[in-house]
Amino acid sequence: MIETVKQERALLVMVLGHDEKSLQETLSEELKNLAESAGLKVSGLLLANRRAISPRLYIGKGKAEEILAECQEINPDVVIFNVNLKPGQQRNLEDLLGTKVIDYTQLIVDIFAKRAHTQEGMLQVELAQTAYLLPRLKGKGTMLSQQGGGIGTLGPGEKKLEIDRRRIEERVDRLRKEIEEIRQHRGVLRKKREKENVKICSLVGYTNAGKSTLFNALAQSHEKTADSLFTTLDTVSNTFNLKDNLNAVIADTVGFIHKLPPHLVDAFKATLEELEHADLIIHIIDVSSPDIKRLKQSVDAMLSELGLLEKPILLVFNKIDKAGAEENLWLMGKDYPNAVSISALNGTGLDILKEKIFEIIFQEMKQAEIKLSFQQMELANYVHKTCEIIKKEYSEKEIVFSVRAKESNLAYLKKNGAQVNEI
Numbered sequence: 169m170i171e172t173v174k175q176e177r178a179l180l181v182m183v184l185g186h187d188e189k190s191l192q193e194t195l196s197e198e199l200k201n202l203a204e205s206a207g208l209k210v211s212g213l214l215l216a217n218r219r220a221i222s223p224r225l226y227i228g229k230g231k232a233e234e235i236l237a238e239c240q241e242i243n244p245d246v247v248i249f250n251v252n253l254k255p256g257q258q259r260n261l262e263d264l265l266g267t268k269v270i271d272y273t274q275l276i277v278d279i280f281a282k283r284a285h286t287q288e289g290m291l292q293v294e295l296a297q298t299a300y301l302l303p304r305l306k307g308k309g310t311m312l313s314q315q316g317g318g319i320g321t322l323g324p325g326e327k328k329l330e331i332d333r334r335r336i337e338e339r340v341d342r343l344r345k346e347i348e349e350i351r352q353h354r355g356v357l358r359k360k361r362e363k364e365n366v367k368i369c370s371l372v373g374y375t376n377a378g379k380s381t382l383f384n385a386l387a388q389s390h391e392k393t394a395d396s397l398f399t400t401l402d403t404v405s406n407t408f409n410l411k412d413n414l415n416a417v418i419a420d421t422v423g424f425i426h427k428l429p430p431h432l433v434d435a436f437k438a439t440l441e442e443l444e445h446a447d448l449i450i451h452i453i454d455v456s457s458p459d460i461k462r463l464k465q466s467v468d469a470m471l472s473e474l475g476l477l478e479k480p481i482l483l484v485f486n487k488i489d490k491a492g493a494e495e496n497l498w499l500m501g502k503d504y505p506n507a508v509s510i511s512a513l514n515g516t517g518l519d520i521l522k523e524k525i526f527e528i529i530f531q532e533m534k535q536a537e538i539k540l541s542f543q544q545m546e547l548a549n550y551v552h553k554t555c556e557i558i559k560k561e562y563s564e565k566e567i568v569f570s571v572r573a574k575e576s577n578l579a580y581l582k583k584n585g586a587q588v589n590e591i
């Protein structure tokens with residue numbers, strides 16, 4: 169007889185701030201997606217206002233009672249919150265509701281635990297899990313370890329729960345060391361590539377944007393792609409043909425998400441560190457999303473946290489074949505005239521994308537500071553069209569741009585009276 173694992177049923181609780189009201193639909197969709205990516209069946213969704221956070225339960229008492237009534241009605245295996253709960257709040261909610269309670273970080277860590285398959289991925293997830301669970305051990309260790317399978321109890325970090333705190337801390341140190349060794353090994357490979365002057369383009373983007381699909385299309389590879397969140401966890405790279413006999417390396421990375429839990433950011437810094445050495449960062453955006461601005465902001469915030477905004481970044485609008493794309497393209501195209509629009513799935517725009525990548529990584533780009541007086545505004549237009557603007561500052565008399573641009577464009581600006589200082 170084949171024994172099947174019962175799919176756990178989840179009740180979702182979406183706590184929304186005042187400023188998030190307009191995003192209710194997309195945020196709910198994302199939470200449902202996350203729960204399903206964790207292998208759960210969604211049985212219900214309740215909304216709550218984040219008016220005043222209660223220290224005891226996070227949500228207000230009335231809302232807690234409403235959730236309790238719903239739990240009694242549908243009897244879920246787990247209640248999932250879209251916010252991060254303090255260990256005490258989580259415990260109080262579990263006591264009150266009589267069911268397992270999982271917060272946003274634990275949900276994502278759990279998905280990562282299910283997806284990790286390389287040695288490094290597993291080490292990183294274990295590190296994130298252990299760091300997350302450590303403050304939650306107090307008074308709970310035995311209870312958690314007796315719960316058996318299911319969400320929040322699976323994964324490489326779980327078995328360590330029975331061991332006392334000190335041994336867990338030792339384990340964290342060991343994990344860090346092992347990850348460091350892998351990092352060093354990667355450093356050696358990188359030096360070799362640098363010596364051979366291989367150019368690297370790294371794909372970044374919100375989870376499910378289509379990074380792996382583009383990676384496969386460019387590198388004629390077969391990495392897993394799926395309409396689910398966090399399909400890719402490990403950085404994979406491959407060479408691809410850019411133009412004539414010219415090759416470059418393309419790297420696929422873990423997807424970002426709104427409020428990526430700090431434990432995971434830390435754990436995945438080693439993987440994302442590769443981005444520091446990229447010659448070009450390709451930021452891929454699902455242009456069919458109704459929530460495109462927020463997706464871009466989340467990724468930009470992460471790039472900024474990783475100190476990568478100074479790098480050449482090429483924006484790519486993907487999924488132009490999908491409904492909703494056209495209107496967004498029109499909206500975003502005005503703000504980002506240098507972006508390339510593609511469909512990674514059916515191949516539209518890939519030639520233009522390759523041409524653009526070639527221009528950026530193989531044509532010498534110079535970094536410069538350009539000063540324009542307010543009488544030279546027609547040149548500001550030229551700067552916007554031809555240069556990659558890193559920073560723009562206004563003073564009383566002039567605008568100062570920090571840019572990356574081709575020699576020929578800088579020469580044109582100089583010839584027409586702009587003050588150009590190469591850095």
Ligand SMILES: Nc1nc2c(ncn2[C@@H]2O[C@H](COP(=O)(O)OP(=O)(O)OP(=O)(O)O)[C@@H](O)[C@H]2O)c(=O)[nH]1
Binds near residue numbers: 376377382395
């Ligand atoms: N219609 C359409 N679907 C696309 C396109 N590109 C990707 N997809 C689909 O979008 C889903 C996500 O694609 P992936 O390539 O796995 O996305 P990803 O960014 O690698 O996602 P994670 O690894 O989970 O962060 C898949 O179902 C793809 O088939 C596109 O251009 N058009």
Ligand SMILES: [Mg+2]
Binds near residue numbers: 379380381392399400
């Ligand atoms: Mg992927």
